Amino acid sequence: MGRLTKYVLNHLSRPTVQRIAGVVIPAAGLFMRGRRVECPVCGKRFRKFFSYGYVSSRSGALCPHCMSLERHRLLWLWLERKTDFFSAPYRLLHIAPEHCFLRPFERLFGEKYVTADLESPLAKVKLDVQQMPFDECEFDVVICNHILEHVEDDRKALSEIFRVMRHSGWGILLSPVDYGLEVSYEDPTKTTPEERREAFGQPDHLRIFGRDYADRLSSAGFIVEEIRATDFLSADEITRFGIATDRIHFVRKL
Numbered sequence: 165m166g167r168l169t170k171y172v173l174n175h176l177s178r179p180t181v182q183r184i185a186g187v188v189i190p191a192a193g194l195f196m197r198g199r200r201v202e203c204p205v206c207g208k209r210f211r212k213f214f215s216y217g218y219v220s221s222r223s224g225a226l227c228p229h230c231m232s233l234e235r236h237r238l239l240w241l242w243l244e245r246k247t248d249f250f251s252a253p254y255r256l257l258h259i260a261p262e263h264c265f266l267r268p269f270e271r272l273f274g275e276k277y278v279t280a281d282l283e284s285p286l287a288k289v290k291l292d293v294q295q296m297p298f299d300e301c302e303f304d305v306v307i308c309n310h311i312l313e314h315v316e317d318d319r320k321a322l323s324e325i326f327r328v329m330r331h332s333g334w335g336i337l338l339s340p341v342d343y344g345l346e347v348s349y350e351d352p353t354k355t356t357p358e359e360r361r362e363a364f365g366q367p368d369h370l371r372i373f374g375r376d377y378a379d380r381l382s383s384a385g386f387i388v389e390e391i392r393a394t395d396f397l398s399a400d401e402i403t404r405f406g407i408a409t410d411r412i413h414f415v416r417k418l
């Protein structure tokens with residue numbers, strides 16, 4: 165990643181970065197005209213996706229139009245092909261809403277779409293995921309991506325997500341997982357941004373999830389299913405849609 169990008173990510177707040185990116189990236193996308201890759205989220209085609217990544221730059225990662233990443237495109241395709249997400253009148257809680265999903269989800273669910281975040285101005289409700297101001301069983305579907313590695317107590321956050329989800333409801337809980345690690349790595353003595361960057365790879369990360377990630381989700385009471393791109397996409401589609409090795413963690417509450 166370029167020095168300028170790293171400086172911006174380290175020194176500006178997430179909402180500010182999102183606002184700047186929302187103007188700069190689509191403008192730069194004009195130089196990516198072509199048809200080789202396709203973003204299922206916004207439906208646009210390009211010569212290639214932009215490179216992007218905090219720790220190291222990944223080629224073919226970022227959609228020049230809606231700013232979806234590999235995991236967002238994977239999730240979109242899975243929701244479209246394997247669930248009734250796009251046709252059911254769900255009441256949806258979307259924690260830390262991703263920019264690329266906001267408009268399409270708003271169009272789909274209208275008033276039943278609740279966005280929530282600790283700081284993002286994109287979200288309707290300001291909250292801490294470890295203590296949410298919602299009633300038990302209030303939501304049919306909960307989406308919470310790349311948050312559990314940021315919170316002090318991920319078990320508390322998971323029990324809250326479980327509480328606000330209705331019975332027979334379901335959710336998507338994506339987090340970065342290091343599959344080379346057997347057990348998730350945490351160390352509460354690492355408290356400064358520098359220490360956390362050194363230990364967990366990012367100044368705002370509090371842990372690195374390992375292969376026990378799915379078990380941690382199960383411990384909260386969920387039935388967990390781990391889905392890979394190859395489970396439902398062809399090799400050609402994986403290339404065309406710019407999908408990486410991310411897995412989807414699909415959870416259900418009985």
Ligand SMILES: [Zn+2]
Pocket residue numbers: 203204205206207208227228229230231232
């Ligand atoms: Zn897109």
